Amino acid sequence: MLGLRRPGAIGVKAVGPFDLGRLTRLHRSCFEDSWSRSDLAHLLALPGGFGLIARLQDGGLASLEALRGAGFSLCRVVRDESELLSIGVAPGFRRRGVATSLLRASMRRCHEWGAGVMFLEVAVDNVSAQRLYKVHGFEQVGRRPDYYQRANGERVSAYTMRCDLTQHLPAWIDDRDMA
Template identity: 75%
Template sequence: MATLPKPAAISIRTVGPFDLGRLSRLHKSCFEEAWSRSDLAHLLAMPGGFGLIARLYEGGLVAGFDAMRGVGFSLCRVVRDESELLSIGVAPTWRRRGVATSLLQASMERCRAIGAAQMFLEVAVDNHGAQRLYEEHGFERVGVRPDYYHRPNGERVAAYTMRCDLEARCGPSRGP
């Protein structure tokens, strides 16, 4: 398979109230079961909840206004010293260019900075690409949840729970 060019620059910023439409469209492009704007607003309003959006600056390739195109997102929650990666996705056209890597790294660092010592996530047992991404960032399987995902076609799929030691991965917390 031909290697796609890495983007010139990936910019990560916190999701704000004006990003809900963009976030919902991105989520829909990544998952069979789309989350609505109100679902996303609810998640972001939870105590400790935050979202990150990845934007690409590619000069000549993505010119003018589109030079700040939103191409991926992550959603996280921190509760005391534990954090959870609730969702991560990159629009299909922009995959395998390091966007999720940047988002995951920034999510882990943000959670660590506000006091989380560990990060947990669930990933479908058949989502091998995402599992590889997580393993490359220090996540290990710590459990299996049968029938965790209910797909629109009626299929039920198990999930692995994965955990990462943020202290070892990201260093000391700047948080409380």
């Protein structure tokens, strides 16, 4: 599926009022403790809150689904700080650069809205997400014990990670990251 990594194969757009159902389904496909439609609507309505949806322009067999939405990110900007609240890619569309496009577009938009840094939390056992963040300049700055609770009741700690957007925002972001 290398072809999907070619420039322009992934489009990223801001979540609009008609995307709420899709966003809710995408979130559910990525997380055990998924957020409800009203949770997501509330979050998007907060000052500085926004969501992005990524679409694969060339999704092969699953093309219609992929065109409608393969992944999402949710962020909030408060003054000069921002937070990546959630990011996920539907299981069938992973390892094609979708999260990379979403993260880059999220970082760029937060910076445009005035943020100099971005924070996030990631479960200590979520090695794939940690790898994605490290590649994009995030560093571990703290640890939150028992931060998440899994469906089986198990509690999992989280790392807090931070990225200096003014340093890491980048040459590699260009207009193709945001449709």
